[in-house]
Amino acid sequence: MAESNASGGIVLAHLSKSYGDVRAVRSIDLTIAPGETVALLGPNGAGKTTTIEMVLGLTRPDQGTLSVFGVPPAAAVRAGWVGGMLQTGSPLDHLKVRELVTLMASYYPHPLSVDDVLRVTGAAEFAGQWTAKLSGGQAQRLRFAAALVGDPDLLMLDEPTAGIDVEGRREFWQAIRGIAGRGKTVVFATHYLEEADAYADRIVLIAHGLVVADGPATEIKAMAGSRTIRATLPGIDVASLRALPGVVSADRHGDAVVLSCSDSDTALYALLGTFRGVRDIEVRGGSLEEAFLELTAGEDGHGTATEEVAR
Secondary structure, eight states, rough: OOOOOOOGGGEEEEEEEEEEEEEEHHHHHHHETTOEEEEOOOOOOTHHHHHHHHHHSSOOEEEEEEEEEBBHHHHHHHHHOOOEEEESOOOOOTHEEEEEEHHHHHHHSOOHHHHHHHHHHHHHHGGGGGGGGGGGHHHHHHHHHHHHHHOEEEEEETTTTTTTOOOHHHHHHHHHHHHHTOEEEEEESOOOOOOOOHHHHEEEEEETTTTEEEEEEHHHHSSSSOOEEEEETTTTTTTHTTTSSEEEEEETTTTEEEEESSSHHHHHHHHHHHHHHEEEEEOOOOOHHHHHHHOOOSSSSHHHHHHHHHH
């Protein structure tokens, strides 16, 4: 494989794409460094798949510029630097799984071992089956094997674990960890928020074709508006808890109390200073789901893209 210009990374500048009157992607600016594992999150119709297709050179942007390791996407693909796994499309008929992965390997100058890729992706157990006879989960594993076998520097994955069972998802992410550990760049879109939380170095949250948040999972979760304090505090009137500064609401469950806070630091100091018997205190930040819902809610004033058109 020709050596990629790793210092270039993936750079999207003012990238826009429309389908008729629907603006799927609206002036996205995004830079992904070599070796990063980045999750693209967003509701249906946010523009995630359109963005992935533009990085893969399958769709041309209407405006803006895009480079992959310092060259246009099509050039990076021709050089063998990029592997893609999309939601759409079906494997070629009249081939068995091993034959198809071997065919894909033949397009690259320095592919990985077909046997190793089949094993790592979990496709070895059905390598002798016809591609037309695969289940949904098996087809996903085959797509992963086809994307991986060329040993690309960048893996672009669109909903890679859709249709795969829990054990298969665990094995998939073990494989991705190994790939990322070799310095490869991985960009994936998923609806499984726990996958992004657990495996991404960084999360890019897209809504209405715009980047609305970008950073580590901890930073994204901190954007959720409230934190929760849980504690054991027998015999206390809930109204006195609701009166504490920084507390939005309070509930009691036996001896346990739960405070929803706009300012958890202020609420915690007030709780400790007011009630001597408080114990077993836990402070929990907003979840990724809460941040996702909060940051992607509402209209931006320009209308939203539909799932069918903007994908």
